[in-house]
Amino acid sequence: MSPKSDCSPVQLSSEGGQYYPIPDDEDTSSLPSSPNPSVSPLGLEDCFSEEQSSYADPREPPQKKQKARKGRTKAKSEAVVSKQKKNRRVKANDRERNRMHNLNSALDALRSVLPTFPDDAKLTKIETLRFAHNYIWALTETLQMADQTLLGLGPQEVRETFQRSPSARLVMDLTSPVSSASSSSPCEWDSLYSPVSQASLSPTSCMEDLLPSSIPCFSHSPSFPEYI
């Protein structure tokens, strides 16, 4: 896995989200020349023309400056502050949108490694998380079983025992969907979820809990956290 892959803010188009490049600097002085009028809905030109005039003033004699500018300073600064607030909000919205897109990309990556039927409907977010949780649990259980078995058996016995183990077979099926799909048995994909009655593998003694449709029923196990 590439840990940084889902951190890239660029490759998020798979979600169909639209990306509006955010300028690196929030310098509002660049806004009046923005090609997109929707970015500056407050009439920035007026505000900035005023702001620029305020920058020119300090060069003038202090007395003149105070006299000439005192009356309009407050209204101008309010407009600028309001504009800056709005600008910050827009930027924050963009960042938040981007962050959620990254989150969705990570969820997509998680979905892609979970075993599902090819024509299954896309798992929802909560289903993906719960399914992944159960899936990891099943894999862990199988590894532990395998470790215990390997300690006391010879190679041939290990192989036979492992092949007889429903949970081990399940995980083997789960972890190799391609080989399963290309195998001679047309029921291999069914085996992803079917060993339910054969083994008390899952926390609920019900491998069907790996199925999104039955996810809500898996919270009975004492060894299984119920906070999901």
Added chain:
DNA sequence: TAGGCCATCTGGTCCT
């Protein structure tokens, strides 16, 4: 049509 899911906006809070 009600309910579920989702994307987005928004304000608050925490962290650097």
Added chain:
DNA sequence: AGGACCAGATGGCCTA
């Protein structure tokens, strides 16, 4: 100060 994170609100879309 600015960014990340979070949770609530809202509206759109889809399905039973």
